[in-house]
Amino acid sequence: MKRRLQYIAAVFLVAMSIYGIDRWIRNDADSPSTLASTATRVRPSTCFECHNDIATKYAAAPHNSTLRRGDDPEVIAALAGKSAILNDHRHSFVERGGQLFAGHSAMPTDRRVDWVFGSGHHAMTPVAIDVDPDGHPRLTQFNASLLADGELGATPGLGVTVGQRDPAQTIAGLPPTHGKISDPAETRRCFGCHVSGLPQIDGRIDLNNLIANIDCNRCHPGATAHAQSGGVAGLTLDWANLTPLEAINRCGECHRRADEFTPDELGPDVLHLVRFAPVGMAMSRCFVRSQTTEMATSDPRFARFDCVTCHDPHAPASTNAAHYNKTCFACHDFGKGGKASVALQGPGPHPGQRMTSGCTAAGAESSCVSCHMPKKESGEGLFFTDHWIRVHRR
Ligand code: HEC
Ligand code: HEC
Ligand code: HEC
Ligand code: HEC
Ligand code: HEC
Ligand code: HEC
Ligand code: HEC
Incomplete structure (x- = not known):
């Protein structure tokens, strides 16, 4: 319990430190959930010319038919x-x-x-x-x-x-x-x-002129100027420059963030949280221990871990177990005994000690997510993937 509170505290501290920097992350009246965009926009078709592969696959992305x-x-x-x-x-x-x-x-x-x-x-x-x-x-x-x-x-x-x-x-x-x-x-x-754009007239949303779906510009601010300059101008936002927590909170602008909830509301057994992937992810020991502690961010052996480690936001989510196993293996090793362990040094009792958290339940060929990220009913008849990576006891 004490440990869990420490994790929550770590998530909150980092969340607080980025809170003021970028208003886009905040879910207040100025957040894009109420966004009023009237700026000149470039249609995603303009991106085809130079990013043909991404723009083509984006046609089938769920983000493109919200x-x-x-x-x-x-x-x-x-x-x-x-x-x-x-x-x-x-x-x-x-x-x-x-x-x-x-x-x-x-x-x-x-x-x-x-x-x-x-x-x-x-x-x-x-x-x-x-x-x-x-x-x-x-x-x-x-x-x-x-x-x-x-x-x-x-x-x-x-x-x-x-x-x-x-x-x-x-x-x-x-x-x-x-x-x-x-x-x-x-x-x-x-x-x-x-x-991607919700204009207003006299304080009323103008549904006739909204820009439906999540288009390139919504996740890549500055794309309009970038495209108009023939790809020369940089984008306002470089996802790779965000810390992992900032990055998952960006996605969490719509998918919800852990800091929108009180610590009481953030329990592994609070079923409706399965709907909010960034919340579960921010609470996972995998994430907290490898991404948000000072030890983690200064240790180059910790692979970066955020939503795009597993998901291509330009395409439907993969349903292939091997795809997800690969992401687990970036940090978890299957050693000689066939058991998973964290292939990193951690703050064990002795400096340099290897963390030994083994999977005694299954081998390297099994689907890690089927047990550690199971699909669950959110309570309203819909199934979601529990992004709070952990051992599920039945
Ligand atoms: C005339 C060609 C051209 C057009 C049109 C264009 N881009 Fe680009 N874009 C580029 C080039 C070239 C790069 C690589 C720049 C670099 O690596 O520094 C790039 C890079 C990017 C990146 C990666 C930036 C990064 O920091 O890694 C994104 C995201 C992007 N473009 C989005 C878009 C979107 C969205 C559109 C449509 C609104 C668009 N681009 C239109 C040429 C173009
Ligand atoms: C839901 C948010 C989202 C939307 C919508 C989106 N992107 Fe991206 N895009 C990202 C993220 C996040 C990355 C960084 C991925 C990474 O680091 O692996 C990225 C990376 C890119 C890159 C550079 C990396 C690469 O693989 O070459 C380009 C170019 C790009 N996007 C173009 C587009 C275009 C064009 C569209 C619209 C057709 C679009 N994006 C829509 C989130 C989005
Ligand atoms: C804070 C942002 C946000 C708000 C507000 C929001 N949605 Fe969504 N909606 C999402 C996201 C993210 C998803 C995809 C993940 C999920 O399903 O929860 C989604 C998914 C959906 C889906 C697909 C089915 C499903 O549940 O996955 C429907 C339908 C939907 N929303 C309708 C609505 C309606 C109607 C409202 C207003 C009553 C609404 N949404 C308000 C972000 C939002
Ligand atoms: C370790 C891998 C992993 C990471 C990291 C991850 N996801 Fe997922 N996600 C999955 C898996 C597995 C599925 C289920 C895919 C399937 O079989 O349909 C999934 C499905 C989803 C879905 C579809 C609805 C559902 O719950 O099944 C949404 C939305 C989603 N993820 C959002 C996110 C967001 C946002 C992030 C970042 C906060 C994220 N995911 C990070 C593995 C991951
Ligand atoms: C502007 C709001 C918004 C943002 C920002 C956003 N999403 Fe989504 N996302 C949605 C909605 C709405 C859906 C539901 C689409 C549908 O109806 O199936 C969705 C669906 C998804 C899915 C499910 C895809 C599937 O196959 O069912 C994944 C995965 C996902 N988003 C990941 C991300 C990631 C990763 C980011 C950040 C890079 C991100 N989203 C940012 C609104 C958003
Ligand atoms: C970026 C590195 C990283 C990735 C990627 C990663 N983990 Fe972890 N994981 C860790 C660390 C660090 C711990 C904490 C170990 C400790 O505290 O002893 C951990 C802990 C765990 C735990 C124990 C959690 C608990 O609360 O008891 C499980 C189970 C686990 N990981 C499974 C997975 C699975 C399955 C995947 C792929 C879907 C995955 N991990 C991806 C780094 C990672
Ligand atoms: C059949 C379900 C199942 C599958 C599949 C599975 N695990 Fe496990 N895993 C468990 C259970 C149950 C435990 C707890 C075992 C124990 O306490 O003895 C566990 C424990 C772990 C732990 C240690 C957690 C801790 O508390 O330190 C890690 C790390 C882990 N698994 C990673 C993985 C990875 C990576 C994969 C995919 C190759 C995987 N697991 C596949 C059920 C599974």
Whole structure:
């Protein structure tokens, strides 16, 4: 327990030291989750000329389909014709004139689907937009979402019941609804993490002119000037110059960061944290011991370890066990006995002593992540990978 608190303290100290330097890392009103970008932008197609390989593979990246319109042919192909019984009523999606609509068996008219959140790797949630009495846009998440198995199911987090409810549980007098309305502030946050530019007019988000999806510019500030200069001008941000914690917190701007939570909320058994990869990673002994302590950062034998050690942000996550094993082997050795140990010197009782943390459970050919980073249900019907690398006891 004491040890864990020390790790938390280490993470917090480093997090605090970078807190003020770069506002992008902060999740306050000025963070890009509420970003208002009106600067001249260069479309990702401009990058093709010189970064053909990355720009080509980016077309299939989940980051490139975080938000699509309700008239997007791929979205229509995925949703039109599907239906499910939710909260006692049949919810369905239909296409009319190249536009997706949501039907509800107890409603006289269909409602237009304006946007769809999520690439479909985990879920696709259709939403409709209207305005509140002050004219601020707000979204309604439909009760039905497309889940990873390709079937329509309950939108996670809305408390929607699949099928017919027990009459005793039906809340008397409540009219049936298409879904759940988010207030304007939440609406702004939803779009903020799923777009690359969210302009505003008179303090209202301008959904007609947003730049959908996470494009090159969102992760590579300065790319516009860089491209316009023919690749001569440097970028404002060089990911390699960030410390590992700064780097995972950048990704954590959308994927969430450990310093957004109180120490009480950061336990290995807090299930919903599996959704927030940078939180788990920042808490892992692998990360804390090799990346955030002074000993670690001054020891060149510690390989750099951040999100891009395992993930190419320009492509879907690899599903290949060997790919991930390779990243473990950068620090963990399988010695003569076939046991994993940390191939580095650590602060043992004797200077220069080798850390011996062996894997007594499996050999070098096994899938390390299947046991040490298992997939878990987050509590809302979706599965995520537990990025808090550790021994899981059953
Ligand atoms: C006219 C050619 C050209 C265009 C267009 C171009 N780049 Fe580059 N880019 C380069 C060259 C050349 C380098 C290598 C610079 C170096 O290594 O110093 C580079 C390097 C980069 C790097 C790595 C920087 C680093 O510090 O390692 C990134 C990221 C990048 N470009 C992003 C983009 C994006 C995003 C776009 C589109 C908005 C773009 N580039 C458009 C030529 C171009
Ligand atoms: C601007 C917000 C934002 C930032 C910044 C961001 N992501 Fe994401 N990321 C998302 C969203 C939204 C999704 C969900 C895409 C979907 O619907 O499948 C996602 C999905 C992913 C996935 C899942 C891919 C898959 O195959 O399912 C990985 C891995 C990932 N991001 C890694 C990163 C890394 C690494 C960084 C930092 C270099 C990063 N992200 C930065 C918003 C962001
Ligand atoms: C702080 C940034 C952030 C905010 C705010 C946010 N999202 Fe996301 N969203 C993400 C990231 C990162 C992912 C990918 C990882 C994950 O699935 O959690 C994602 C994934 C999704 C997905 C794909 C399915 C899934 O759960 O993986 C949907 C659908 C979605 N978001 C809808 C929404 C809606 C609707 C809202 C507002 C009610 C919202 N998001 C607010 C960052 C955000
Ligand atoms: C989710 C964030 C994210 C997005 C979106 C993104 N990148 Fe990157 N990119 C990164 C990170 C992080 C690195 C550093 C990778 C590393 O150090 O291995 C990188 C590295 C690069 C590099 C230099 C390294 C290399 O492999 O040559 C280029 C060039 C580049 N990106 C271009 C692009 C282009 C073009 C796009 C849009 C089509 C794009 N990126 C979109 C996060 C992103
Ligand atoms: C040690 C390797 C490793 C590192 C480092 C890592 N991931 Fe992952 N990540 C995985 C594995 C394994 C998967 C599951 C891939 C699969 O089989 O679908 C995954 C999946 C994901 C997904 C898809 C949703 C899920 O949970 O399955 C997201 C989003 C993601 N990672 C984000 C990140 C971010 C952000 C970082 C940096 C904080 C990061 N990852 C660092 C190994 C890693
Ligand atoms: C950058 C180096 C590095 C990488 C990469 C790395 N680890 Fe570690 N890992 C460490 C260090 C350092 C420790 C702490 C050893 C100690 O405290 O004795 C550790 C500890 C562990 C522990 C014990 C954690 C605990 O809380 O008890 C496990 C299990 C583990 N690593 C598995 C893995 C697996 C599996 C991978 C690949 C997915 C991986 N590690 C990648 C450096 C790394
Ligand atoms: C079948 C599940 C399983 C697989 C596969 C597996 N491990 Fe383990 N690992 C465990 C268990 C269980 C322990 C705890 C063993 C013990 O306490 O005796 C452990 C312990 C460890 C430790 C020591 C942790 C500590 O407390 O010091 C490391 C490091 C480790 N594993 C790394 C790996 C690596 C690297 C791989 C991939 C080559 C791997 N493991 C594959 C289940 C597994």
